[in-house]
Amino acid sequence: MTHTHVELRPGAYADSVTLLQVSRTVQGLDGVLAAQVAMATPLNVEVLTGMGFEVPDATPNDLVVALRLAAADGLAAALAGVDQALRDATKRVEGPTEVAPPRTTASALRRSAGTPGHDAIALVSVPGASALVEAMDAVDAGRDVMVFSDNVPVEQEVALKRAAAERGVLVMGPDCGTAVVGGLGLGFANVVSPGPVGIVAASGTGCQQLLALLDHAGVGVSSALGVGGRDLSAEVGGLATREALRRLDADPAVELIVLASKPPAPEVATEIEAYAASLGTPVELALLGPGQPDLTAAAESVLRRLGREVPAWPVVDPTEGLRRVDGVVRGLFVGGTLKSEAQLIAGTEGGHTFVDFGDDEYTTGRAHPMIDPSLRLEHLARAATDPDTGVLLLDVVLGHGAEPDPAAALAPALAGIAQPVVVAVVGTAADPQDRDRQVRALVEAGAEVHLSNAGATRRALELIGAQS
Amino acid sequence: MTTPAGVVNVGADLLGDAVADQATPVTRVDWRPPMAGTETDLATVAADPRRREANERAVAAMLDVTATLVDVLPASEALGLQRGEFLHAGPPIGWDRASGPLRGALLGGAALEGLVEDPEDAAALFESGTSVSLEPCHHRSAVGPMAGVVTPSMWMFVLEDAASGRRTYCSLNEGLGKVLRYGAYSPEVLTRLRWMGDVLGPLLQKAVRGTAPVDVTGILTQMLQMGDEAHNRNRAGTLMLLRDLSPAMVAVGVDSADVAESLRFIGGNDHFFLNLAMPACKLALDAARGTEGSTMVVAMARNGTDFGIQVAGTGDEWFTGPAQLADGLFLGDYGPDDANPDIGDSAITETAGIGGFAMATAPAIVRFVGGSVPDALATTRRMHEITLAENPRWSVPVLEFQGTPTGIDVSKVCRTGILPQINTGMAGKVAGVGQVGAGLVTPPAEIFPKALARLAELAGQ
Numbered sequence: 034m035t036h037t038h039v040e041l042r043p044g045a046y047a048d049s050v051t052l053l054q055v056s057r058t059v060q061g062l063d064g065v066l067a068a069q070v071a072m073a074t075p076l077n078v079e080v081l082t083g084m085g086f087e088v089p090d091a092t093p094n095d096l097v098v099a100l101r102l103a104a105a106d107g108l109a110a111a112l113a114g115v116d117q118a119l120r121d122a123t124k125r126v127e128g129p130t131e132v133a134p135p136r137t138t139a140s141a142l143r144r145s146a147g148t149p150g151h152d153a154i155a156l157v158s159v160p161g162a163s164a165l166v167e168a169m170d171a172v173d174a175g176r177d178v179m180v181f182s183d184n185v186p187v188e189q190e191v192a193l194k195r196a197a198a199e200r201g202v203l204v205m206g207p208d209c210g211t212a213v214v215g216g217l218g219l220g221f222a223n224v225v226s227p228g229p230v231g232i233v234a235a236s237g238t239g240c241q242q243l244l245a246l247l248d249h250a251g252v253g254v255s256s257a258l259g260v261g262g263r264d265l266s267a268e269v270g271g272l273a274t275r276e277a278l279r280r281l282d283a284d285p286a287v288e289l290i291v292l293a294s295k296p297p298a299p300e301v302a303t304e305i306e307a308y309a310a311s312l313g314t315p316v317e318l319a320l321l322g323p324g325q326p327d328l329t330a331a332a333e334s335v336l337r338r339l340g341r342e343v344p345a346w347p348v349v350d351p352t353e354g355l356r357r358v359d360g361v362v363r364g365l366f367v368g369g370t371l372k373s374e375a376q377l378i379a380g381t382e383g384g385h386t387f388v389d390f391g392d393d394e395y396t397t398g399r400a401h402p403m404i405d406p407s408l409r410l411e412h413l414a415r416a417a418t419d420p421d422t423g424v425l426l427l428d429v430v431l432g433h434g435a436e437p438d439p440a441a442a443l444a445p446a447l448a449g450i451a452q453p454v455v456v457a458v459v460g461t462a463a464d465p466q467d468r469d470r471q472v473r474a475l476v477e478a479g480a481e482v483h484l485s486n487a488g489a490t491r492r493a494l495e496l497i498g499a500q501s
Numbered sequence: 502m503t504t505p506a507g508v509v510n511v512g513a514d515l516l517g518d519a520v521a522d523q524a525t526p527v528t529r530v531d532w533r534p535p536m537a538g539t540e541t542d543l544a545t546v547a548a549d550p551r552r553r554e555a556n557e558r559a560v561a562a563m564l565d566v567t568a569t570l571v572d573v574l575p576a577s578e579a580l581g582l583q584r585g586e587f588l589h590a591g592p593p594i595g596w597d598r599a600s601g602p603l604r605g606a607l608l609g610g611a612a613l614e615g616l617v618e619d620p621e622d623a624a625a626l627f628e629s630g631t632s633v634s635l636e637p638c639h640h641r642s643a644v645g646p647m648a649g650v651v652t653p654s655m656w657m658f659v660l661e662d663a664a665s666g667r668r669t670y671c672s673l674n675e676g677l678g679k680v681l682r683y684g685a686y687s688p689e690v691l692t693r694l695r696w697m698g699d700v701l702g703p704l705l706q707k708a709v710r711g712t713a714p715v716d717v718t719g720i721l722t723q724m725l726q727m728g729d730e731a732h733n734r735n736r737a738g739t740l741m742l743l744r745d746l747s748p749a750m751v752a753v754g755v756d757s758a759d760v761a762e763s764l765r766f767i768g769g770n771d772h773f774f775l776n777l778a779m780p781a782c783k784l785a786l787d788a789a790r791g792t793e794g795s796t797m798v799v800a801m802a803r804n805g806t807d808f809g810i811q812v813a814g815t816g817d818e819w820f821t822g823p824a825q826l827a828d829g830l831f832l833g834d835y836g837p838d839d840a841n842p843d844i845g846d847s848a849i850t851e852t853a854g855i856g857g858f859a860m861a862t863a864p865a866i867v868r869f870v871g872g873s874v875p876d877a878l879a880t881t882r883r884m885h886e887i888t889l890a891e892n893p894r895w896s897v898p899v900l901e902f903q904g905t906p907t908g909i910d911v912s913k914v915c916r917t918g919i920l921p922q923i924n925t926g927m928a929g930k931v932a933g934v935g936q937v938g939a940g941l942v943t944p945p946a947e948i949f950p951k952a953l954a955r956l957a958e959l960a961g962q
Contacts, residue, residue, distance in 0.1 A: 092537070141509040141529075153507035155510075158516050163532075163543070163544075165548060169547040176509075177505075192548035255502070284502050
């Protein structure tokens with residue numbers, strides 16, 4: 034007889050990444066058939082319902098512990114396992130100390146004042162509804178801040194960036210996935226050598242594609258400053274872009290600034306172009322969108338402007354090679370800009386589908402798919418059984434913060450798939466995941482792997498005989 | 502751009518780990534969701550362009566005040582209090598909702614003023630309400646410990662901020678045990694109050710007028726380094742006050758038996774200085790009142806039924822909720838069932854950054870309020886999480902002379918769920934019983950989201 038146990042723990046909280054670790058640990062216990070420990074956000078409740086658990090009325094501030102056990106007498110041991118896993122996962126302070134950790138960004142910044150690291154910057158990844166409050170602590174203290182959080186209302190972004198502009202503080206984000214600040218990678222950042230390029234990017238994975246391609250071409254990047262996808266909208270007016278451009282212009286190491294963004298709102302475009310023209314450092318605009326060059330073309334244009342050679346972008350084939358097929362392209366992405374780029378290249382004809390699992394609708398109360406691959410893996414299995422699916426097109430994004438070994442879960446899933454699979458592996462040779470090993474594992478599982486996302490997309494279209 | 506020397510990580514630990522992997526120091530914030538339903542108001546208040554500067558002004562104004570004892574006067578003269586007017590601790594309240602100790606103190610006060618012969622006959626006066634009126638001490642620039650009842654004939658300390666000339670007031674402390682402020686009104690209580698009115702008050706007036714103004718803020722600075730936290734322990738402060746006043750008390754020509762009795766009374770009452778610490782704190786905090794856009798708490802006060810706070814950015818509005826029962830130790834055979842909910846204006850000390858907030862500096866009394874020395878250190882450190890500043894004048898030796906946590910921020914309380922820690926005495930819930938114990942108490946959590954909502958409403962206008 035299996036036994037199901039669901040309990041709410043109001044007021045308990047841990048971030049989604051921690052809870053993912055806890056759920057995994059508990060799933061591995063003897064006698065546990067299924068386990069999910071999560072905050073009761075609508076999405077997580079839906080997931081739990083889908084797993085066959087009945088969740089009582091709960092708020093997103095409640096922690097849900099849901100267990101399916103082989104037998105009811107294993108409950109006490111399983112709950113003890115949950116508590117132990119929560120304790121293990123929330124150990125934060127290292128070394129002997131009786132001082133409790135700071136509870137707010139303001140407190141952390143105040144404690145670090147006057148000690149080494151007093152020019153610390155803040156990295157905010159709390160749920161979107163609380164992100165402004167934490168980020169404003171940094172602005173109040175005159176410190177730069179990266180806001181990784183998404184789901185931040187645009188009026189809050191405007192208020193935050195106005196306050197920051199008054200104080201000469203740089204706000205990267207909200208929804209800023211990637212930054213490299215003076216060589217320090219923040220969020221999902223690739224490991225790059227210092228060099229002549231400075232990037233201002235309104236898109237995280239777009240920036241990572243540029244980092245990966247420039248790195249392959251032997252060109253280093255000294256800083257890559259994210260500004261968030263809405264910075265160049267009419268509402269926000271490019272407040273962070275201006276500050277980021279000013280910082281890179283003041284950096285003697287930067288010879289060329291690349292501004293990568295969707296096309297700005299027209300009134301903002303004029304102002305930002307005028308501002309860029311007033312700087313001492315040349316600015317290359319890499320505008321992404323319909324009728325614009327793709328990211329790979331933008332990287333090539335940067336290389337030409339620096340007088341560097343444009344290399345052939347690497348492609349690794351499986352030994353058997355991919356066959357031509359009928360059907361449509363199913364694009365399953367973790368990178369939003371990579372997904373948009375593929376969609377633009379494929380065009381609206383042909384019935385191809387493209388999903389970004391990093392979109393807000395998939396991440397409320399859940400870790401980003403670059404950390405937690407489970408949602409995409411589920412969709413991948415479903416797409417593979419769809420008779421209309423011709424080619425599967427995926428991205429794998431490497432770098433600090435991302436899954437330590439994405440191929441470990443993805444390669445076995447690909448091995449069982451009949452359709453051809455094309456993967457863009459966006460990363461640099463020095464990334465902690467060991468890019469070449471990742472590529473090998475995916476190729477051994479039958480995938481064809483590209484460094485260029487645009488290249489991967491064109492190849493997928495070619496396999497079904499479509500024009501791009 | 503220069504490489505950041507460190508990163509403060511708030512949110513997913515994994516992003517902090519990625520920074521640590523690059524050999525860059527990471528300070529991790531132990532972030533938790535804010536009090537339920539406050540996210541939007543917190544964001545509105547954080548985004549209020551007036552907030553940062555308003556809080557800086559509020560803190561600076563508070564820290565700038567120096568309180569000196571300049572006079573001692575009957576409440577009728579100091580406050581213009583008329584026959585039948587009664588002041589009490591906490592936010593406004595009527596007789597119908599008044600708790601036992603407040604009723605007891607009002608009954609005793611009515612007898613002291615000669616409105617009735619037997620204190621219990623005064624209940625009818627307060628029920629009808631025709632010839633008597635109740636008003637919070639805070640509405641008259643005054644503060645009162647426990648029940649905080651002030652009547653026209655009671656003598657008041659007069660404290661002044663030399664720079665602005667502003668004044669605050671507080672009654673003279675009666676001692677512990679069966680005393681009016683704990684709701685006792687027996688003949689011994691009234692006899693003591695009459696002696697204070699006839700002998701102690703006039704003598705203190707002569708002494709204060711006959712000597713240099715007593716620097717109350719300065720005594721607070723010193724007593725915090727001598728084991729007092731200036732709420733539940735005022736022993737060093739009381740002795741320093743005696744040091745400053747006794748030559749003048751002896752020299753002003755009053756009958757030596759009365760002088761000796763007065764010196765014995767003050768020296769035998771370790772809490773005598775509390776009634777100077779409290780108005781000194783109020784004098785400082787009142788300097789921040791009315792600072793538009795500021796989220797700093799300027800008063801915490803309880804009337805035995807309600808706990809109320811006032812905030813710099815919301816004028817004189819009270820935000821109230823039910824007063825809580827203290828957790829602590831009981832005198833004699835008394836137990837939790839005998840205690841009245843939290844009462845008194847004395848939480849003005851915590852509002853200013855001493856009392857419970859300075860617990861780390863008063864290890865001698867940690868057991869009295871049911872704790873340990875590590876608890877005391879942790880309490881003071883925890884209060885830094887909800888305050889805007891450190892008071893450089895009031896420093897704690899055992900914490901490397903860190904200033905006490907000062908200026909409670911409504912936003913930070915809502916963000917962290919950490920409630921101000923108050924050291925308090927416990928009054929018996931039945932009128933007439935007096936003190937039953939002492940311990941630790943916090944405000945009801947819901948008053949902070951209420952104040953925050955009002956701040957958010959004002960920020961939006």
